[in-house]
Amino acid sequence: MAGNTERTTLEAAATPPPAVLAVVETILAVNNIEVVYNHVILVLKGVSLEVPKGGIVALLGANGAGKTTTLKAISNLLHAERGEVTKGSIVFEGAEVHSLTPNELVRRGCIQVMEGRRCFAHLTVEENLLTGAFTRKDGNAAVKRDLDMIYSYFPRIKERRNATAGYTSGGEQQMCALGRALMSRPKMILLDEPSMGLAPQIVEEIFNIVRDLNAKEGVSFLLAEQNTNMALKYASYGYILENGRVVLDGEAKALRENEDVKEFYLGIAEGKRKSFHDVKHYKRRKRWLA
Amino acid sequence: MLGPILETLIGGLMTGVLYALVALGFVLIFKASGVFNFAQGSMVLFAALSVARLSEVMPLIVAVLIAIVIMVALAYAIEFLVLRRLVNQEGIILFMATLGIAYFLEGFGEAVWGSDIYKINLGISKNPLFLFEGIFPGGLLIDREEIAAAVACAILVAGLAIFFQVTRVGRALRAVADDHQAAQSVGIPLNYIWLIVWAVSGIVAIAAGMVWGSKLGVQFSISLVALKALPVLILGGFTSIPGAIIGGLIIGAGEKLAEVLLSPMLVKWFDLAGGGIENWFAYVLALVFLLFRPQGLFGERIIERI
Structure with a gap:
């Protein structure tokens, strides 16, 4: 509960009250979850967020803020790391999914792309893609069609389809x-840190594909990113996590213009760039908590 | 001189087939779950006992089918009662668990099937074949059962290779072997995969148990084959199916040839009693490999991006 009291929601100044937005369906709702690792380490201290159907929502924050933990809590991959959701609820398409296995969740249409890509290194690129179809029961023809669809989005990996995934480049692995x-x-795809360790052009290429997929295939995205600038360009809404709490959320546009976000996440203050060494941590806590 | 050496070589290769079958069971489980399954030898014993005792009252083929059912049920029980509870534990803890399973299976097998020495009759004539009589005086003496065992092993391995390379489940198995968590994240259920690998290595254990049992009789000492599979694994690499096969053949042939060729030399040159080389040859070879090529002949290359 404590998390909510400290949270600020920004209203975009220029946009009128969102009458249309009110009817937008929510595909994923995380309600005030707490996550504990090893029964003792409290990592998420009440995180709530919502992803509208067909939306791209960014989950921002520094290292260790709890982005990955939030995504893993949703996709139920925490058990493998001895983590546990101890409070709150996670609702996907109107149903509580907290006790489902990752397998059942993937069947229902919610899948995570883990941080650091995690391709199966000894399988070829095409075999990697095919493992993604493990939960499907709609036959080889449909799988083959989707394979072609994916190659049309990622022509770069079509060329590398028979290469061993472990030997492909970072960008190719992310794709x-x-x-x-x-x-x-x-x-819905929970996309964890797609920009990690990639050249800026490749990051842009991947984000463009994400936007394409969102527009053409209607896939909703929850995007955990450290690259705030990039994420806010492509997302429509954003949440900022700090120390396992959501401290700020709002429309992407409003976040981009917020002074604190500018200063602490985009590195711009009072119109000019500033070194991180000069930024005092307590200052921002105070400002947001005030 | 060449004739007897060839005979020894062939006999050794046939023993190697057996080692390979046991090692294969190890590799399957190790690849998919990272568990070093010490119980593989006991599984071979248990499977052999089941086949031997069942075949006393029914045709062999039916006995084998029922044994397959038993081994699959056993895999299910192990997955449900042990592995599922120990998810994410250290490797050494899982290893200790398999040690427990090994001794349980030996005792349980005795309790259910009895502790005498039993025979498995494959229905193959015990009269050896004599080949190439024109080339070697007296021909090469080859056991028909050994040929059958080699053929059966080849079929089994080919079947497994196809299963791993082309089927959906085989692909999922390889994915799990590469990265557990990523496999889970794309919806591959680990429990199901473990059940499959334990069941498959149970079936491989039936093949190994039948070959061994028909040769030497089904008895407790079968479970000790597991210890001979260790050097095979070190030679072939813990994650490689072809490695298990070739490692098995090298060790099988190597130890027999060493016994025949090396012993007389030791006797002649150093005036030793000779003999016993068969017992340690495999382990010394494994030690040499550990020193110079720890990933084995065919161990998976560790792909590392720099």
Whole structure:
């Protein structure tokens, strides 16, 4: 509960009250969850967020803020790391999914692309993509069609389809991981840090594909990113996590213009760039908590 | 001189087939779950006992089918009662668990099936074949059962290779072997995969148990084959199916040839009693490999991006 009291929601100044937005369906709702690792380490201290159907929502924050933990809590991959959701609820398409296995959740259409890509290194790129279709029961023809669809989005990995995934470049691996998730025909993808360790052009290429997929295939995205600038360009809404709490949320546009976000996450203050060494941590806590 | 050496070589290769079958069971489980399954030898014993005792009252083929059912049920029980509870534990804890399973299976097998020495009759004539009589005086003496065992092993391995390479489940198995968590994240259920690998290595254990049992009789010492599979694994690499096969053949042939060729030399040159080389040859070879090529002949190359 404590988390909510400290939270600020920004209203975009220029936009009128969102009458249309009110009828937008929510595909994923996380309500005030707490996550504990090893029974003692409290990592998420009441995180709530919502993803509208067909939306791209960014989950922002520094290292260790709890982005990955939030995504893993949703996709139920925490058990493998001895983590546990101890409070709150996670609702996907109107149903509580907290006790489902990752397998059942993927069947329902919610899949995670893990941080660091995690391609199956000894399988070829195409085999990697096919593992994504493991949960599907609609036959080889449909799987083959989707494979072609994915190659049309990622022509770069089509050329590398028979290469061992472990030997492909970082960008190709990220595309492979994203394509692998798409093979399960998801309604929603939890995308963890797609920009990690990639050149800016490749990051942009991947984000453009994400936007394409969102527009053409209607896949909703929850995007955990450290690259705030990039994420806010492509997302429509954003949440900022700090120390396991959501401290700020709002329309992407409003977040981009917010002074604190500018200063602490975009590195711009009072119109000019500023070194991180000069930024005092307590200052921002005070400002937001005030 | 060449004739007897060839005979020894062939006999050794046939023993190697057996080692390979046991090692194969190890590799399957190790690849998919990272568990070093010490119980593989006991599974071979248990499977052999089941086949031997069942075949006393029914045709062999029916006995084998029922044994397959038993081994699959056993895999299910192990997955449900042990592995599922120990998810994410350290490797050593899982290893200790398999040690427990090994001794349980030996005792349980005795309790259910009895502790005498039983025979498995494959219905193959015990009269050896004599080949190439024109080339070697007296021909090469080859056991028909050994040929059958080699053929059966080849079929089994080919079947497994196809299963791993082309089927949906085989692909999922390889994915799990590469990255558990990522496999889980794309919706591959680990429990199901473990059940499959344990069931498959149970079936491989039936093949190994039948071959061994028809040769030497079904008895407790079968479970000790597991110890001979260790050097095979070190030679072939813990994650490689072809490695298990070739490692098995090398060790089988190597130890027999060493016994025949090396012993007389030791006797002649150093005036030793000779003999016993068969017992340690495999382990010394494994030690040499550990020193110079720890990933084995065919161990998976560790792909690392720099």
